[in-house]
Amino acid sequence: xxxxxxxxxxxxxxxxxxxxxxxxxxxxxxxxxxxxxxxxxxxxxxxxxxxxxxxxxxxxxxxxxxxxxxxxx
Numbered sequence: 001x002x003x004x005x006x007x008x009x010x011x012x013x014x015x016x017x018x019x020x021x022x023x024x025x026x027x028x029x030x031x032x033x034x035x036x037x038x039x040x041x042x043x044x045x046x047x048x049x050x051x052x053x054x055x056x057x058x059x060x061x062x063x064x065x066x067x068x069x070x071x072x073x
Contacts, residue, residue, distance in 0.1 A: 012026070019029045 015029070016026045019026045022029070024032075
């Protein structure tokens with residue numbers, strides 16, 4: 001849905017810069033803010049986010065075992 005808002009141009013410009021610094025578009029920041037405000041979560045969106053984030057880490061080819069996680073330095 002498209003929504004028309006009355007926002008001072010200076011505020012929009014500052015918000016765009018802040019969003020860009022976060023690596024996001026102003027539209028994306030506004031959408032995320034509205035989702036938090038409205039509450040509730042869409043299960044499909046949660047699954048999409050999980051898929052997007054999964055596999056982002058790197059063990060650099062090293063196999064991590066349980067004992068390594070609990071080793072004391």
